[in-house]
Amino acid sequence: MTETKKIPRDICQIQCVHPEAVDRVKDKMPSQDILMNLADFFKVFGDHTRIRILTALYREELCVCDLVEVLGMNQSAVSHQLRVLRGAKVVKFRKQGKMVYYSLDDDHVRELLRDGMDHIQEERG
Amino acid sequence: MTETKKIPRDICQIQCVHPEAVDRVKDKMPSQDILMNLADFFKVFGDHTRIRILTALYREELCVCDLVEVLGMNQSAVSHQLRVLRGAKVVKFRKQGKMVYYSLDDDHVRELLRDGMDHIQEERG
């Protein structure tokens, strides 16, 4: 029986930190609130279906049933995701009769998609 | 009893599509494979803890226990998330003795973080 004396590893007693660096960084960190928003914003791009919708709208404005056709998914799933995209102000829409046309909200969204694409293309060599 | 004649809504019989637009868009869609990678890439940014790590590293290189200090989280949680960030090539690292120093991988990551930040700042007015 080794009876390893159960080190209770005092959580806040870490020795190796660079206190100056930690202070500098802590000082410049945006508020938790902003960082939460930022994460939530990126989360919107982090789903296969939503990325497909955005990539489709990257080319041109489309109505919901066009998107249903392009994605080959059922209308409910598409609408649910459009709601998320709307909520994050990533797409905008206009109504015309019964139909609703969606398009990318602004150029930030375009840039983000392009930057992301660039990154993964590089990764793939 | 209204006996609503249970319309079996033939999935592929949507009338309203703009077939030309749909064709144009379908034609230019990247492969499912690429879009999956893209979504997975953004997914990495879509988490509060990981965004906090990236924001910290935005300023300067830090070792794991610095990050533990900055985030006020336990070491295991931080390591788990660093693994995800490494896997997506969003951070790079160098070993020095027992310690491992992390930093942002490249300028795409910086740009993405900045673009994202710009977007949410605008949203907030």
Place this chain on the structure above:
DNA sequence: TCATTATATGAACACTTGTGCATATAATCA
């Protein structure tokens, strides 16, 4: 008015994901 059509949404369920615990690994020092 009623039927039809395009889109939106609530509920339920399967699946994913982040965290903490315990422990492993690997580097340093005595």
Place this chain on the structure above:
DNA sequence: TGATTATATGCACAAGTGTTCATATAATGA
């Protein structure tokens, strides 16, 4: 060699998320 320390990781579980089904809403035309 054994003890200590910095970091990594497997497992389990709670919490979150995407899809489908059923249905609601709203606009159009008969």
